[in-house]
Amino acid sequence: MKDRMRGGLVKALLLLIVLLPVGAFLHYNLPGYDVVRVVGTEIRRVDTEPTTGENPQRTRDVYVIQAVDPDGGDVRVYYNEDTGWGFPFYFKFDSANVQARAQELAEDRATALVTHYGWRVPMFSWFPNAVSVERVEPGYTPIPWFNIVFLVILALVIGWIWWSIARWRRRRAAAH
Template sequence: MKYAKWTVLTLIALIVFGFFHYTLPQHDIVRVVNTYQERQDLNDWTRIFWAKPDDQSTGLINRDVQFIQTVKANNKPMVYRNEDTGWSWPPYFKFDTANLQTEAEDAKSTAAAPEWVSVTHYGWRIEYFSAFPNAISIKRVEGPDVTIIPWFNIFFFVFLGFVLLMLRRMWLQFRERSIDPVLADVEEAWDSVDQRADEAAERARGVWGRFRAWLGTWKGKPRR
């Protein structure tokens, strides 16, 4: 039972971690090498890795998607999709796909004369499922070694911790004021029932003892 409990808690922790890792913004320092547009099929379960803009029907089985090809400082390629999120989840409220594609086109550079940019994105790159992170913004940086501090994520987790702390405090107060008194009354009532049961049992033993004593008085009497 102990192992089952920890297994369930571990699965819950992994799901929560995966949700935040996919949804919260991340920053990559890359060099843009190309931009292009390609039609993508959206007729299977991998549709969950694509955006669902409010101005497009969820019944579409394919649509044109813009992509941004980049290379990291370690020469590993990274491809981003460039899609509007609209008012849907995650709440980035991105409506400037065309502008971002233009910025990416303007930031293209070669290995001989690299220009580095910070791409803010969410999502995962999973080659097996043809899943791409969605680029949110592009910002030029001085070089590949620049450090980007994830201020939004820091503030988010601080705020989340504060909310969880307040909820825990509210729960403890609610439990102290509402649940604990009820449990105390129930425990007191149960103790009272136990006490009455013990008293009844004691009285029964007393009656039985007196009855046995009365029977014992007949053993020594002679028969007539």
């Protein structure tokens, strides 16, 4: 009896070790939706490489969108960078347009839906990347349709793989 409990505990622990990074990966890369009041925008110069003897320091401009949660007043800050063809595959090439829209909304102090990916980690100065900004009515509640469809399809694929492996094992056991 104890061996079965230990075996179940080991399986649960292994499942957790696999699911935790997969869940974190999905949470980081799938789009998030925040309803905020845009209060400001700016352009920051960011160092990309440290200065070495022969190489001058390389910098780039990063758009920043500052916002406030209209209900709780929590501050939200988003970077606004192109993803280009790289991962995650948002194919975002219009950060200047997104910034102009955010600036317009900031001047109006309007409520906006910010679609983003990534996490805000103050200790490392990490900011989520805004993919789009659009005006919405106060009190708007977004429904994450893309995430719902993606996760349902992912669950179906995993279920199909699980079922195929179980069927293969039953056939193999029946053959012996």
